[in-house]
Amino acid sequence: MRSRAALGAVVVGLPLALALLGPLVAGEPGTRTASFTLGGGHWLGTDFVGRDVWRQVLLGGRSVVLVALAATALTYLVALPVGLISALTRRAWLEELLMRPLDVLLAVPSLLMILLVAAVLTPGAVGLTLLVTFVNIPDAARIVRAAAAEAASRPAVEALRMQGETWWRTAVGYVGRSLTRTLAADAGVRLTGVLYLVATAAFLGVGVEPDAADWAVMVDRNRTGLFVQPWAVVVPALLIVALTMGTNLLVDARLEKGKRT
Numbered sequence: 001m002r003s004r005a006a007l008g009a010v011v012v013g014l015p016l017a018l019a020l021l022g023p024l025v026a027g028e029p030g031t032r033t034a035s036f037t038l039g040g041g042h043w044l045g046t047d048f049v050g051r052d053v054w055r056q057v058l059l060g061g062r063s064v065v066l067v068a069l070a071a072t073a074l075t076y077l078v079a080l081p082v083g084l085i086s087a088l089t090r091r092a093w094l095e096e097l098l099m100r101p102l103d104v105l106l107a108v109p110s111l112l113m114i115l116l117v118a119a120v121l122t123p124g125a126v127g128l129t130l131l132v133t134f135v136n137i138p139d140a141a142r143i144v145r146a147a148a149a150e151a152a153s154r155p156a157v158e159a160l161r162m163q164g165e166t167w168w169r170t171a172v173g174y175v176g177r178s179l180t181r182t183l184a185a186d187a188g189v190r191l192t193g194v195l196y197l198v199a200t201a202a203f204l205g206v207g208v209e210p211d212a213a214d215w216a217v218m219v220d221r222n223r224t225g226l227f228v229q230p231w232a233v234v235v236p237a238l239l240i241v242a243l244t245m246g247t248n249l250l251v252d253a254r255l256e257k258g259k260r261t
Contacts, residue, residue, distance in 0.1 A: 005253035012246025015239040019061030026058040036225035036232070044231040048221050053232045059213035060236060065243070067125055068194045071132040075140050075190065076183070078133070083144025084175065087151075099145065102138035110135045114201050132197050136190065143186055144179065151178040188251030192244040199240050215240055 032050035033040060040046075044053035086098045105113070113135050199216035215236035222232035 004249055008246045008249025008253060010246075011242050011249060015061060015243045015246075016065065018058060018239065019065040022058030022060075023062055026055050029055065036222075036229040038229055038231075044235060045229045047218065047229075047232045048225060053218075053229075053235065056213050056218055056232075057215070057235055057239070060215040060218055061239060063125055063212070063214050064195070064198055064216060064240065067129050067132065068191060068198050068243075070129045071136065071194050071198070072187065072191050074129065074133040075136040075194070076187075078137050079140035079144050082137075082141045084148050086141075086145045087148035088175065099142070102141055105138040106142070110197060111200065114197065128198065128201060132194055132201065135197060136194060140186070140190065143182070147179050147182040148175050151175045184251060184254060188248045191247050195240065195244050195247075 030052060033042075033046055035046060035048050035050045037050075038045040042052045042054065044057065047053050047056060082098055082102075086095045089095055114131060199219075201216075218236040219233050219240075222229070226233050
């Protein structure tokens with residue numbers, strides 16, 4: 001378990017450090033040279049428009065990481081109350097009102113929804129964050145609702161109701177606390193899925209400028225020179241993979257620790 005946590009920390013630490021600290025040490029852009037070249041004073045060569053790949057790597061992680069973290073947090077900020085209210089309410093119409101629209105959204109493929117919604121959004125980190133959040137809310141709310149419904153059926157919840165406890169104490173104090181392990185497991189998978197959607201949206205040019213300093217955009221724009229100058233594609237792609245793998249390793253280690261204690 002400790003080795004898994006240590007490995008996860010190492011794997012996720014490098015891309016996080018580059019994402020958070022990279023823009024501070026990236027320096028000035030410098031003069032552009034020929035596209036897809038190796039050497040010439042550039043550690044990782046140049047990209048499709050002659051920019052230094054190492055500098056683009058330093059600049060390109062912050063947007064991916066911050067959008068993914070913000071979208072994951074916003075997803076749970078909406079999904080938690082929706083799922084808890086739906087699981088604990090005794091009014092069938094309220095549950096139907098909350099959950100049926102989400103079922104409709106679940107039927108639409110996430111990438112198709114991204115393309116449709118992005119048609120009315122201007123490029124930018126805020127728009128991309130809201131877009132990815134919107135796509136993730138239906139699935140997250142259903143997971144919360146399913147886990148909360150099981151906890152809400154326990155005798156302890158009925159006892160709390162008979163004692164006249166407030167809805168907040170019942171929903172958050174008891175049912176919400178019982179969801180900790182489920183949400184922790186889902187959070188690792190959710191963040192991985194969010195990273196995938198953010199990277200895919202950026203790869204498709206949705207929500208970001210076509211020449212933005214972004215790891216996913218780098219993979220897309222430089223893929224034509226993969227066999228000439230591979231570092232412009234391989235390095236940002238590996239950093240995105242490291243983020244997802246490291247996150248899941250840390251979550252798995254945390255869940256294993258919780259199981260033993």
